[in-house]
Amino acid sequence: MQYLLKILLFIAILVFSGCKQDPPGYPEYNVGVGLFQAGNYEDAVEHFQKAIEANPSFAEAFMNLGTGLYQLERFNEAMAAYESADSLFRIGEYVEVRGTPHGEKVEVLHEMMEITRAQIKLLDKENLTEEEIEELKMKVEPLTE
Numbered sequence: 001m002q003y004l005l006k007i008l009l010f011i012a013i014l015v016f017s018g019c020k021q022d023p024p025g026y027p028e029y030n031v032g033v034g035l036f037q038a039g040n041y042e043d044a045v046e047h048f049q050k051a052i053e054a055n056p057s058f059a060e061a062f063m064n065l066g067t068g069l070y071q072l073e074r075f076n077e078a079m080a081a082y083e084s085a086d087s088l089f090r091i092g093e094y095v096e097v098r099g100t101p102h103g104e105k106v107e108v109l110h111e112m113m114e115i116t117r118a119q120i121k122l123l124d125k126e127n128l129t130e131e132e133i134e135e136l137k138m139k140v141e142p143l144t145e
Helices: 001-016 026-037 041-054 059-071 077-092 104-121 130-144
Strands: none
Touching: 026 041, 026 059, 026 104, 041 059, 059 077, 077 104, 104 130
């Protein structure tokens, strides 16, 4: 199974690296997406980081990096990645990836930022009331279902 996944990832790299309209970092980004979808968050994070190294304006790579880091419970790092994506979207200096419209991407990004902020606050339970803890859990709950 793992051998087949590697072959598919290699084919994806070859296919996408041959597409001249794709921005720098796009092949690494696509590999990261495949790894993320397979539940391999550590390796997905590495590929999103490589995509960002190749193209520092790759907002979607920052978004997916944040989500991978969130899955690894590295919430502060996830928040930093989300903030980078948000900055790129705000100044309009980002790579456009085919698929989801820009407005929907930003909406999802802001939802993830809110959920990540809630998760970070939950880690500091000592400074929260029971009511605040329950409220924060409700924000985080949709991701744990």
